[in-house]
Amino acid sequence: MAVFTYKALAKDGAVSTGEITAGDRTEAIKVLSRRGLQPVNLSASSVAKPSPKAKKNDSSKATKESPPVKGEKPPEKEGKGPARDANGLLKLKRAEVVMFTEELSEMLGAGLQLEPALKSMENREELGSLKDVSRDIRQLVRDGSSFSLALRKVSDSFGPLYCSLAAAGEASGALDTILKRQAHYLKTLQELQSKVTLALIYPAFLVLAGIGVGVIFVTKLIPQLTDLISSTPGGKIPLGAKILINTSNFFQQWWLVMLLTLVGGALIFKAWKDAESNRLTWDRTKLKLPLLGAVIESRFYVQFLETLANLVGNGLPLLRSLELSRDATQNLHIRGHMDRVIEMVGDGRSFSRSLISTGIFPPLLIDMVSVGEKTGKLDKSLRRAAERYDSELNKSLSRVMELIMPVVLVVMALLIGTMAYLMITAIFQTIDNLGGR
Numbered sequence: 001m002a003v004f005t006y007k008a009l010a011k012d013g014a015v016s017t018g019e020i021t022a023g024d025r026t027e028a029i030k031v032l033s034r035r036g037l038q039p040v041n042l043s044a045s046s047v048a049k050p051s052p053k054a055k056k057n058d059s060s061k062a063t064k065e066s067p068p069v070k071g072e073k074p075p076e077k078e079g080k081g082p083a084r085d086a087n088g089l090l091k092l093k094r095a096e097v098v099m100f101t102e103e104l105s106e107m108l109g110a111g112l113q114l115e116p117a118l119k120s121m122e123n124r125e126e127l128g129s130l131k132d133v134s135r136d137i138r139q140l141v142r143d144g145s146s147f148s149l150a151l152r153k154v155s156d157s158f159g160p161l162y163c164s165l166a167a168a169g170e171a172s173g174a175l176d177t178i179l180k181r182q183a184h185y186l187k188t189l190q191e192l193q194s195k196v197t198l199a200l201i202y203p204a205f206l207v208l209a210g211i212g213v214g215v216i217f218v219t220k221l222i223p224q225l226t227d228l229i230s231s232t233p234g235g236k237i238p239l240g241a242k243i244l245i246n247t248s249n250f251f252q253q254w255w256l257v258m259l260l261t262l263v264g265g266a267l268i269f270k271a272w273k274d275a276e277s278n279r280l281t282w283d284r285t286k287l288k289l290p291l292l293g294a295v296i297e298s299r300f301y302v303q304f305l306e307t308l309a310n311l312v313g314n315g316l317p318l319l320r321s322l323e324l325s326r327d328a329t330q331n332l333h334i335r336g337h338m339d340r341v342i343e344m345v346g347d348g349r350s351f352s353r354s355l356i357s358t359g360i361f362p363p364l365l366i367d368m369v370s371v372g373e374k375t376g377k378l379d380k381s382l383r384r385a386a387e388r389y390d391s392e393l394n395k396s397l398s399r400v401m402e403l404i405m406p407v408v409l410v411v412m413a414l415l416i417g418t419m420a421y422l423m424i425t426a427i428f429q430t431i432d433n434l435g436g437r
Contacts, residue, residue, distance in 0.1 A: 002044050002144065004028040008037035024114050025146055029173050033315060044144030090133055092157035094190055100130050101183040108176035115141055146170055161303075164328035168307055171324060172314040181306055199401055203408035210412040217419050222248045225423065244422050284333040291400050298393035300334055301365065305386035313379035319345055334360065351378075364388070 002024070007017045016037055022028035028042060092100075100121075107117035118138035122131050133154060140150035148167035151158045158166075162182060169178030222244050251258075273282040287293045304325055311321035322345060326338040337358040344354035352370040355361045365385050372381025 004042055004044055006032060006037075006042045008032055008042075024141065025170060027113060029170070033173060089153075090136070090155040090157070092129075092133065092155055094157075094186065096130055096133075097157055097162075098183060098186045098190060100133060101179050101186060103130075105176050105179035105183055109180065114147060114175070147175065161328055161330055164324070165307060168311055168321075168324035168328060171320070172311045172316045174310050174314040177310050177314075178307070181310070185303070195401065199404055203405060206408055206412050210416055213416055214419065217244070217248075217423065219248075219252075221423065225427065244419065280332045280336075283331045286331070287333065291396070291403070295393065295396045295400065296331070298389050298396050300329065300331060301362075301389040302386055302393055304329065305365075305382050305389065309379045309382035309386060312382065318351060318378070 001021050003019055003021050004025070005017075005019050006028070020028055020031055022031055025042065025044070032042075103121055104117055107120060108114065112120070115138055118134045118141065121134040122138060124131070136154045137147070137150045140153060141147055145153070146167065147170055148163045151163045151166055165178050165182055166175065169175035172178075226245055272278050286296055289296075307325045307328055308321055311324060312318060316324075319342065322338070322342045326335055326342060329335050329338060337360050340358055341351075341354045344357060345351055350370075350373060352366050352373055355366050355369060368381045368385040368388075369378070372378035375381075
């Protein structure tokens with residue numbers, strides 16, 4: 001048990017401070033909620049001292065532990081852990097993050113507290129390298145750190161969005177629900193990436209085949225055609241052949257410069273968009289991209305609505321819920337509009353009118369929020385809106401997936417078809433010239 005120092009707001013707006021004893025941070029928040037207090041600041045001040053009887057039992061257990069028998073291999077406390085980066089942070093694959101989230105959300109949903117749930121995961125052999133992750137997080141939580149902060153300290157693989165949502169779940173007492181939704185989101189993203197990879201295999205073969213055909217045209221067929229026309233008495237190189245020959249000569253002379261230009265341009269663009277001063281401009285530009293912009297917007301609506309519904313549904317005030325939802329938003333352009341919404345709601349304006357003033361939220365979403373405000377069931381309206389935009393997101397993703405193959409086919413057909421047409425035209429014109437003579 002730990003002693004937590006808190007500063008909280010009562011329902012009448014009065015500030016209350018004090019100390020409570022609880023098993024972990026989540027339990028402490030639930031205790032304060034049952035008292036009608038909304039925590040503003042909650043920190044572990046000390047660990048509750050065990051009773052003398054418990055100390056005696058612990059010491060007797062320690063004296064009963066015998067050293068390992070000579071010749072017997074002592075049990076290994078730690079197996080070979082996952083890889084770590086230069087800062088000592090654990091490196092996890094996306095599948096491992098999904099598994100960790102699913103396992104932890106199921107245990108928390110079954111009624112286990114956070115630290116016992118992490119301890120259970122630490123002792124499970126089938127989790128492999130996730131045992132080390134669970135152990136490191138549990139130690140930080142046991143020492144008084146919040147779960148979201150422990151995630152940041154243990155591994156960068158969880159990402160800022162994951163950690164922000166975890167903080168929102170802790171604040172609302174709905175960590176299991178938040179993690180369950182995050183596990184569903186990560187699994188959906190993983191499945192989408194698998195689908196995209198599979199869908200790109202055939203176009204990739206087409207692109208490679210097209211490049212191979214183009215190389216054969218440029219290096220073999222076009223020079224042979226040129227030699228044929230040049231060796232013909234009075235032969236005149238047709239316009240189509242001239243275009244192919246000039247194109248071939250250009251690529252042969254400048255291919256290295258073009259390759260270096262493309263690589264250099266890609267590196268410069270990456271450095272530009274990763275610069276902190278350009279993040280706002282890039283985030284705004286992403287929302288205007290054809291097809292992808294609609295996907296990014298729908299993804300934000302789903303994440304925002306689901307997070308806000310969980311927070312409001314678990315008794316968190318709307319203003320605090322909006323702040324946590326804003327912290328879980330990675331797009332700086334959208335976060336700027338969220339700041340305006342939070343400012344207006346804090347000044348006493350209704351949530352729906354605040355959304356209207358930003359100009360980025362669609363009318364359907366605002367109407368559903370307005371209905372929730374009028375009926376007093378804002379969390380249910382937000383969940384229905386999230387389901388609606390989740391369906392829109394799936395449609396947008398399906399459209400992008402379905403357009404990949406036709407676009408690649410059309411581009412390759414134009415490139416290969418143009419080269420073949422010009423070459424065949426040059427051959428026929430050469431034959432006509434020979435026949436006229």
